[in-house]
Amino acid sequence: MTPEVRMLRYAAFAAASIIANLTTQRIMLAIDDSALGFVTAVGLGTLVGLVLKYILDKRWIFFDGASGLVSHGRKFTLYTATGIVTTAIFWGTETAFWLIWRTTLAREAGAIFGLVVGYFIKYNLDRQFVFTDRISSGEKAGPT
Numbered sequence: 001m002t003p004e005v006r007m008l009r010y011a012a013f014a015a016a017s018i019i020a021n022l023t024t025q026r027i028m029l030a031i032d033d034s035a036l037g038f039v040t041a042v043g044l045g046t047l048v049g050l051v052l053k054y055i056l057d058k059r060w061i062f063f064d065g066a067s068g069l070v071s072h073g074r075k076f077t078l079y080t081a082t083g084i085v086t087t088a089i090f091w092g093t094e095t096a097f098w099l100i101w102r103t104t105l106a107r108e109a110g111a112i113f114g115l116v117v118g119y120f121i122k123y124n125l126d127r128q129f130v131f132t133d134r135i136s137s138g139e140k141a142g143p144t
Contacts, residue, residue, distance in 0.1 A: 006061060009060060009061060010057070010061055010119075010123055013053060013056040013057060013060070013061065014053070014115065014116070014119040016052065016056065017049040017052050017053040017056075018111070018112060018115050020045075020048050020049050020052050021045040021046060021048060021049030021111070021115070022045065022108055022112075023045075024041070024044055024048045024049075025044075025045040026041075028040055028044055028045070029041045038098075042091060046087060046090070046091075049115075050079075050080065050083060054076055057079075057126065057131070058075070058131070061123075061131075062126070062127070062130075062131030064131050064133060065133075075130055075131070078129060078130040079126060079130050082122055082125035082126055082129060082130060083118075083122060085121070086118030086121050086122045086125075087118065089114050089117055089118045089121070090111065090115050090117075091114070092114065093110045093111070093113050093114030093117070094107055094110040094111040094114055095110070096110060097109055097110025097111075097113075098110065
């Protein structure tokens, strides 16, 4: 796979994850729009987006064929760990936009901005630390 195709695919999967995340948040905030509801919505949205993005990245970006509970558990743990800093960027940006403008549009714009920046960083971390097996083009998945 060419780097351009990989980048487009990664961007499409990031968009799908963002949509799943924000849709989950909207559903949760429709149920409870309190401060606790906001925290719950952000947390649950993040979890939904994380699991979806892991499945897509593993199969279609890094072509990781490893299977089994131990392999998935180890890789998902590493994948989640690389997401801690990037999630902080996302949550911080989303929350800052909400606190400044207090509108759904601002909150979601902050979420999207934070997620885009976070996903750029996360791809490089995942490539270097999580999916370290050979990828389809034959290159070693590591720093270039």
